[in-house]
Amino acid sequence: MLDLTHTTKEHDESRQGEALLLEQDPKISNGRKLYIESYGCQMNFSDSEIVASILLDKGFETTKNYQEADVVFINTCSIRENAEQRVRNRLKEFEAAKTRNPGMIVGVLGCMAERLKSKFLEEEKLVDVVVGPDAYRDLPNLIDKVDDGAKAVNVLLSREETYADINPVRLNSNGVTAFISIMRGCDNMCSFCVVPFTRGRERSRDPQSIVKEAQDLFNAGYKEVTLLGQNVDSYKHTAPVAEGETPGETVTFAKLLTMVAEVSPLLRVRFSTSHPKDITDEVLYAIASHENVCNYIHLPVQSGNSRVLELMNRTYDREWYMERVDAIRKIIPDCAISTDVITGFCTETEAEHQETLSMMDYVKYDFAYMFAYSERPGTLAAKRYEDDIPEDVKKRRLTEVINKQRDHSLYRYQHFIGKVCKVLIEGFSKRSEFDFCGRNDQNALVVFPIDPRYKQGDYVNVLVESCTSATLLGKIVD
Structure with a gap:
């Protein structure tokens, strides 16, 4: 999702x-x-x-x-x-x-x-x-x-359509960052989610067309691409062969990451979204071995309680998720991790909500996307479970999650103070025409005064001097 x-x-x-x-x-x-x-x-x-x-x-x-x-x-x-x-x-x-x-x-x-x-x-x-x-x-x-x-x-859904042959027109482009869709649809039947019903079954795009799109973007001056999929870790493509021929190599997401990263060391590579059940050590090592693959993983947890995760049909439990976080910390020590959290899912108890809060304490996410559960027509949850948590309870739990995440974001961002980050200048700050803004390797927003020697699309070294829970503030250093 x-x-x-x-x-x-x-x-x-x-x-x-x-x-x-x-x-x-x-x-x-x-x-x-x-x-x-x-x-x-x-x-x-x-x-x-x-x-x-x-x-x-x-x-x-x-x-x-x-x-x-x-x-x-x-x-x-x-x-x-x-x-x-x-x-x-x-x-x-x-x-x-x-x-x-x-x-x-x-x-x-x-x-x-x-x-x-x-x-x-x-x-x-x-x-x-x-x-x-x-x-x-x-x-x-x-x-x-x-x-x-x-x-x-x-509104017909397809098992084959990937639009691989269409060169997307970059809309409202900053000329620096772009999205590349690597797959469509989703085979995960999370009980709260409508995506499998609205976008159909999962199919992966030809890797060569993805690499070509990345190369074309780099040739046009873009410096960062984000590989998109409902669940990028389940990307898998095997070239079709004629009857009697030996099947070609199957390209996994780890292999695809490497292929895109090798377009140029000056092209940053991000991706979204990962699924905890599918993200492998092979993917983590691919990130660790390429400086231009950003040290940032969006790993939705949704809930910190195993019973609620089972009701959500997430196909992993609390312990599995924590093991994946431990693997990320071991293989990519400075990797930022963000997440999705749903509060007030069907039958969630107060104790189970507390397990979500304790999961947040365990991981200390860099940032999170958080919302209260809302029943979506046609989903498995709508068919199977009663949406029985009162709205005021959902909102109170959401407030607790948001407050905790604000503290954790500040905690993570404070660790950058006094350090130099490599930042890609994406444009001017929305709040000041005298400041540039961009993101560092960990996807943190960085704001710093304009230096006439540099322009949009340049990489610069920024010394972080202070921060909020959402932004790093600093200055360019040589």
């Missing part, structure tokens, strides 16, 4: 409701403008770049202003309970714009498509087109159908 919520602004990678803009114009314009607004996880933003690429080839241009768009898409997320209402409210704003521009096409993409297609299309008549995450190649055809006066839907 890639949902990243309830975190500080500096580490919030979910970028809820961000409009995406293509920087370059299409080669042959069809005179129509495209607006895409994305919600949710990094995978959704990566998908929006695929959508933009497909429609760019058909002559669309992009705009940041939906009021002037001919085609408006909202790329949806089903992880959080309030997501549906947020999307509905936004669609009503688009509906108002459509009264002033009757030719405007409004569509819903992504994870909400299957579940809400009838409601949005027929009952509320808020959209003209609904497209699931495996059907983006069909968008030009679907838009043509709407142009002809029909409603259009394609």
